[in-house]
Amino acid sequence: MKLLTATVTAVLGIILALPSTAATEVATPNLDSIDERGTLRVGMSTFVPWAMRNKQGELIGFEIDVAKRLAADAGWEVEFVPTAWDGIIPALLAKKFDVIIGGMSITPERSKSVLFSLPYSHSGVQVAANKELAEGFSEFSDFDSRRVKIAARRGAYTVQIARETFPKAKILQFDDESQAFQEVLNGNAHAVIASSPKPEHETIKHANKLFLPFDQRLSQGNEAFAVRLDEQDKKAFFDKWIELRTEDGWLKERYEYWFSTLDWQNQIAHNQ
Amino acid sequence: MTENSSTHRMNSRADSTDNIKRFGSLDAVLLLLCAAFALWLYYRSSAGVNYIWHWGDALSLLFTSRADGSLPYFFQGLLATLRLSFWGISFALIVGTLLGLAKFSSSAWLNKPANVFIQLVRNIPPLVFVFIFYFFISNQLIPLLGLDGILRSYPAQINLVQETLFGPANLWENLLSGVLCVGLLSSAYVAEVVRAGLQSIEAGQWEAADSLGMSTWAKYRYVIAPQVLKSITPALAGQTISLVKDTSIVSLISIQEMTFVGTEIANSSGYIFEIWLIVGFVYFLICFGLSTFFRTLEKHHK
Numbered sequence: 321m322k323l324l325t326a327t328v329t330a331v332l333g334i335i336l337a338l339p340s341t342a343a344t345e346v347a348t349p350n351l352d353s354i355d356e357r358g359t360l361r362v363g364m365s366t367f368v369p370w371a372m373r374n375k376q377g378e379l380i381g382f383e384i385d386v387a388k389r390l391a392a393d394a395g396w397e398v399e400f401v402p403t404a405w406d407g408i409i410p411a412l413l414a415k416k417f418d419v420i421i422g423g424m425s426i427t428p429e430r431s432k433s434v435l436f437s438l439p440y441s442h443s444g445v446q447v448a449a450n451k452e453l454a455e456g457f458s459e460f461s462d463f464d465s466r467r468v469k470i471a472a473r474r475g476a477y478t479v480q481i482a483r484e485t486f487p488k489a490k491i492l493q494f495d496d497e498s499q500a501f502q503e504v505l506n507g508n509a510h511a512v513i514a515s516s517p518k519p520e521h522e523t524i525k526h527a528n529k530l531f532l533p534f535d536q537r538l539s540q541g542n543e544a545f546a547v548r549l550d551e552q553d554k555k556a557f558f559d560k561w562i563e564l565r566t567e568d569g570w571l572k573e574r575y576e577y578w579f580s581t582l583d584w585q586n587q588i589a590h591n592q
Numbered sequence: 593m594t595e596n597s598s599t600h601r602m603n604s605r606a607d608s609t610d611n612i613k614r615f616g617s618l619d620a621v622l623l624l625l626c627a628a629f630a631l632w633l634y635y636r637s638s639a640g641v642n643y644i645w646h647w648g649d650a651l652s653l654l655f656t657s658r659a660d661g662s663l664p665y666f667f668q669g670l671l672a673t674l675r676l677s678f679w680g681i682s683f684a685l686i687v688g689t690l691l692g693l694a695k696f697s698s699s700a701w702l703n704k705p706a707n708v709f710i711q712l713v714r715n716i717p718p719l720v721f722v723f724i725f726y727f728f729i730s731n732q733l734i735p736l737l738g739l740d741g742i743l744r745s746y747p748a749q750i751n752l753v754q755e756t757l758f759g760p761a762n763l764w765e766n767l768l769s770g771v772l773c774v775g776l777l778s779s780a781y782v783a784e785v786v787r788a789g790l791q792s793i794e795a796g797q798w799e800a801a802d803s804l805g806m807s808t809w810a811k812y813r814y815v816i817a818p819q820v821l822k823s824i825t826p827a828l829a830g831q832t833i834s835l836v837k838d839t840s841i842v843s844l845i846s847i848q849e850m851t852f853v854g855t856e857i858a859n860s861s862g863y864i865f866e867i868w869l870i871v872g873f874v875y876f877l878i879c880f881g882l883s884t885f886f887r888t889l890e891k892h893h894k
Contacts, residue, residue: 366855366856366859366860367859368859368860372856372859372860373665373856373857373860373861374860375653375656376656376657376658376659376665377656377658377664377665377666377668377857378658378659399762401846402846402848402852402856403846404843404844404845404846404852404855406844407723407727407844407845407846410723410727411727411845411846413727414726414727414731415731416731416846495855496855496858496859497859498858498859498862498864499864502643502864505643506643588860588861589649589650589653589860589861589862589863
């Protein structure tokens with residue numbers, strides 16, 4: 321009996337002692353593994369103008385600039401892993417890539433499964449409405465009715481905003497934004513809710529069909545890099561980089577280029 | 593009279609050669625109906641749907657080669673689909689045949705596990721299987737086999753044969769996951785086909801082979817296999833075509849094949865309908881080509 325007690329105590333002692341020694345020995349295991357490989361693998365999804373294919377099929381966009389600069393500053397190569405948006409968080413958890421740089425807004429739900437860095441961009445959500453169906457609508461309450469259909473991209477942050485702002489309206493979800501806008505242009509939905517500046521751009525393009533019912537953006541989103549929950553070292557590294565690039569204005573300048581101008585339009589097919 | 597023969601083929605499934613091809617009043621009515629439907633579709637697409645078609649731009653986009661002068665992005669996707677189908681069907685045929693033999697075997701050690709696998713895969717929707725497989729199994733399996741390191745640290749220089757067979761080196765892991773997914777999914781169906789084929793062989797054939805004192809290998813090689821192969825070819829052909837179509841499912845786990853590439857191009861360019869119609873048409877061409885090929889193969893055997 322004595323022997324048994326002694327053994328149990330010893331085993332327990334070892335189990336308790338192990339994690340603490342491990343923690344002090346290795347400080348940045350996750351960063352080291354990227355260093356070792358020399359390549360930062362970035363998960364992203366096609367989403368104009370965050371990341372998209374130009375005419376030659378190369379990736380361009382705000383996110384692509386950010387990821388390239390981040391990798392260049394850290395002395396890494398960069399490898400983009402295009403991923404379907406629906407599976408981007410599971411793919412991160414399954415270690416298909418090191419970080420999501422994909423215009424992902426910080427939400428409490430997502431924070432349960434991934435660890436967000438500091439926000440590197442602040443986008444908003446805007447509504448574009450069909451001129452015929454939503455004639456005269458200018459208040460939130462106009463859209464908050466059971467008869468109103470609102471289109472949005474599936475799984476996106478915008479769906480949540482739409483549910484909160486227009487709880488009674490029917491939310492139609494689509495796999496990508498172009499389909500959601502097409503639904504409104506076709507007159508099958510009253511309005512589409514999407515991240516700025518897409519609603520503004522589309523309204524200019526289809527001025528005879530669409531209008532912006534609200535002057536103000538619906539919500540201020542905060543987009544951040546996402547890493548796996550236990551990777552504090554990576555988060556700290558990315559946070560520092562974001563702070564640095566926010567201070568020197570580089571992030572803002574890139575954001576302006578992709579979101580406030582249309583100078584990049586001739587790089588992609590001009591229908592967008 | 594190409595229209596005549598094509599409607600004929602559509603209407604009569606048993607297209608035997610001695611069938612007299614005559615243009616009847618029913619054919620005329622059907623042709624008219626088809627034409628009316630096509631016209632209505634065209635009218636709806638121009639008037640009902642608020643969409644400006646850009647066929648010229650969309651097509652030229654698909655044929656624009658990459659910045660480094662390599663194959664256009666869309667064709668890289670098409671090639672990936674072909675590779676995925678080829679390796680997928682090879683994998684499915686081998687594993688499926690083994691599973692089919694195992695299920696047919698009288699040993700419980702062989703037929704029970706095989707049966708469990710087949711029932712599991714066949715009774716789960718393909719999409720769900722793909723998600724489960726990719727995120728839980730393939731994720732454990734590939735690092736376990738050390739393939740992760742091999743594939744990643746492979747020298748960047750690969751020769752033309754490797755490039756043609758497996759595509760660019762940085763997508764090998766991606767391709768392997770896709771092949772495993774489609775291959776395993778399809779192997780369960782192939783196994784059932786093989787088992788049914790084996791069961792269709794009359795007991796007399798087995799007994800005759802045994803009574804001649806043939807070894808197991810000789811029995812299967814010279815008596816059973818030729819008969820089974822002949823009877824299961826149509827079913828296997830169907831399975832091959834369905835595998836090609838199933839490769840589009842793995843676009844959801846970001847295997848960069850034609851559907852995935854199509855999504856990316858459609859989203860970036862905004863030519864949604866054009867791109868999807870083209871993607872659909874290309875799948876049709878591949879599958880129709882395959883089914884024509886198998887039909888001539890069957891006729892050849894008869």
